Amino acid sequence: MIDIKDLKFDEKGLIPAIVVDAITKKVLTLAYMNEQSLKISIEKGLTCFWSRSRQELWLKGETSGNYQRIVSITADCDNDALVVMVEPQGPACHLGEVSCFHKPLWESEELKEFSLEGLYAMLEERKRLMPQGSYTTYLFEKGLDKILKKVGEECTEVIIGAKSNDKAETVYEIADLTYHTMVLMLQMGISLEEIHRELASRHVIDKKVKQEKMTSSVVK
Secondary structure (H helix, E strand, O other): OOOHHHOOOOOOOOEEEEEEEOOOOOEEEEEEEOHHHHHHHHHHOEOEEEEOOOOEEEEOOOOOOOOEEEEEEEEOOOOOOEEEEEEEOOOOOOOOOOOOOOOOOOOOOOOOOOOHHHHHHHHHHHHHHOOOOOHHHHHHHHOHHHHHHHHHHHHHHHHHHHHOOOHHHHHHHHHHHHHHHHHHHHHHOOOHHHHHHHHHHHHHHHHHHHHHHHHHHHHO
């Protein structure tokens, strides 16, 4: 662990802080801290910045309720920038967006990275626009019962592939199941973030259970 005094604040006494969602790993915002706001952040466990426009301390969420609980703060190799991992309790952007970085400028068609978030966004657009000829549109038009039927079918296909010890087939069917499950999520208004947070909460529980078992074993 380094000390605050080891950090290199600029000539205005500020250091850039890149705020990242600890669960989704999405970059939420770029803000600035001075020594005082950093100390407040550490003491409260909530992000506190220095507002360059208002020239005052700014506890994120104090007026909006969109607090950011701090998981960790890490300095870069030169000690002149910070990455702040947080659990956000609402949008980071003052426009109501999850992240301040929501305006695509350019993306390589060849190199663009696949992500579940990208797939979810594409399916979300299909649901909104309902383009003709799209299989996704067809599922949404047929409704919940049809979507559930497809999820059930894909579950069975995964089981058959795994039971046959066919890795390639199982991967293929898991991909199909993932797609149809995400269609179901959109149909029911379930976000990826909700699934991330549910899994994260189970991880914490799992760690506690392991610790309890270790303690119990020592006591015996």
